[in-house]
Amino acid sequence: MADTQSGESSQTGPIAPSKPYPWPGVVRAYAPFLPVNEDTRIITLLEGNTPLIPAPYLSAVTGLDVYLKFEGANPTGSFKDRGMAMAMTKAVEDGATTVMCASTGNTSASAAAYAVRAGLRCVVVLPAGKIALGKLAQALVYGAEVLAIPGNFDRALEIARELTAKYPITLVNSVNPYRIEGQTTAAYEVCDALRGRAPDYLFIPVGNAGNITAYWKGFTRYQRAGKVDGTPMMLGFEAEGSAALVRGAPIAEPETIATAIRIGNPASWQGAVGAARDSGGTIGSVTDDEILEAYRLIARREGVMAEPASAASVAGLLKMAAGGDARLRRAGGKPVAVCVLTGNGLKDPDIAVAQARNTPKTVPAELDAIAEAVLGGAGGAARGHGSGAESVGGASGVSEASGTGGPSLAPRKAGK
Ligand code: F0G
Numbered sequence: 001m002a003d004t005q006s007g008e009s010s011q012t013g014p015i016a017p018s019k020p021y022p023w024p025g026v027v028r029a030y031a032p033f034l035p036v037n038e039d040t041r042i043i044t045l046l047e048g049n050t051p052l053i054p055a056p057y058l059s060a061v062t063g064l065d066v067y068l069k070f071e072g073a074n075p076t077g078s079f080k081d082r083g084m085a086m087a088m089t090k091a092v093e094d095g096a097t098t099v100m101c102a103s104t105g106n107t108s109a110s111a112a113a114y115a116v117r118a119g120l121r122c123v124v125v126l127p128a129g130k131i132a133l134g135k136l137a138q139a140l141v142y143g144a145e146v147l148a149i150p151g152n153f154d155r156a157l158e159i160a161r162e163l164t165a166k167y168p169i170t171l172v173n174s175v176n177p178y179r180i181e182g183q184t185t186a187a188y189e190v191c192d193a194l195r196g197r198a199p200d201y202l203f204i205p206v207g208n209a210g211n212i213t214a215y216w217k218g219f220t221r222y223q224r225a226g227k228v229d230g231t232p233m234m235l236g237f238e239a240e241g242s243a244a245l246v247r248g249a250p251i252a253e254p255e256t257i258a259t260a261i262r263i264g265n266p267a268s269w270q271g272a273v274g275a276a277r278d279s280g281g282t283i284g285s286v287t288d289d290e291i292l293e294a295y296r297l298i299a300r301r302e303g304v305m306a307e308p309a310s311a312a313s314v315a316g317l318l319k320m321a322a323g324g325d326a327r328l329r330r331a332g333g334k335p336v337a338v339c340v341l342t343g344n345g346l347k348d349p350d351i352a353v354a355q356a357r358n359t360p361k362t363v364p365a366e367l368d369a370i371a372e373a374v375l376g377g378a379g380g381a382a383r384g385h386g387s388g389a390e391s392v393g394g395a396s397g398v399s400e401a402s403g404t405g406g407p408s409l410a411p412r413k414a415g416k
Helices: 056-060 080-091 105-120 133-141 154-166 177-183 185-193 210-224 269-278 288-302 308-322 350-358 368-377
Strands: 050-052 065-070 098-102 121-127 145-149 202-205 232-238 282-287 336-341
Touching: 050 185, 056 065, 056 154, 056 288, 065 185, 080 098, 080 105, 080 177, 098 105, 098 154, 105 121, 105 133, 121 154, 133 145, 145 154, 145 308, 177 185, 177 210, 185 210, 202 210, 202 308, 210 232, 210 269, 210 368, 232 269, 232 308, 269 282, 282 288, 282 308, 288 308, 288 350, 308 336
Parallel strands: 065 336, 098 121, 121 145, 202 232, 202 336, 232 282
Antiparallel strands: 050 065
16 A cells, blocks of 8 residues: 655656656666666667646546546557567567567557567457557558458457467567566656655556556565555456456457457456455446546546547546545545556547537638637637537536636737
């Protein structure tokens, strides 16, 4: 459990002097904790060093000190780059020529990019029609060989595991232990950004369950190394239609709008269950509506656009806070909660446009027309929703809409 008394989590003040500059990527930055030495040829796109963004709105509605670990700032737009840097480094060291992964999208985008840097052939196996557009575009543009199957992620992973066991092809899914090793670096970064303390709570989306496994491994390793006093309560969230861990049995036909975590038989099952148990936390689930509400809320209230699967962490926080969950109450000080935002919102433009609820208003390219649009309506056309009445009665009881109306726009006085 984290020491709730210690440490200021304020983000003001000088940059921690221990942070390497220029940033060398996660493998070099955390080399003492990873399976590398001075001679290792490190494959990197300078991933990691992602921002831990304070979330004032979420802090106000939950009573916690909430931060967003924005993994969408990685080179291919998701947390996968941490593990891929490490896995690809090891693949090259082991003399691999070809790498393969099954993916709901982000792993394939990351594998494709890092394979370019490593000079390896990359083959990705995807569930046809269930990959967000941005992720598919990435795999194709980086030049991976993309195989789409009429089946889900779980089937794609089965095939990739069998094939790579039979042929000299390196599997770069998170069942590859080096992927997990690389992803432990996110936990170190969180502790470093909090100036040498672990958060009290770590909220994280769960799909194939590699990331929650890696964070827990990272937090406990950092504690053993004396870098932090405590470890966080691990709170993982699956999408309800794919919540195999919550149900306690695999789901043959997983469903959710959050395609990244549309997974019915998580490979790191034991890792996730162990992280929840050993940290005093839990694996829960959130509905697609709760995910989408959180998705809109973090964009409109915090100015952070993450992909739908990522919003499962925030949906989990809001659900626990709204339900008055006793686990979120701590004596003394304001507990620190970190929500991991695993992927960039630009990954899934279709959902983004559908969820935005406002549309561009076509206007003539004339000053008068623009002035009328800006000054004429309540709140103005630029806000795209004159009524401002977008609050939804979701489980959290909070609204993702920003304030109604806008600032008054009286004409400038001469000379101003
Ligand atoms: N969030 C995003 C954006 C993801 O892409 C994934 C997994 C997760 C959360 C869940 O992480 O699997 O470690 O529990 N995406 C994998 C992929 C399955 O193929 O890109 P996990």
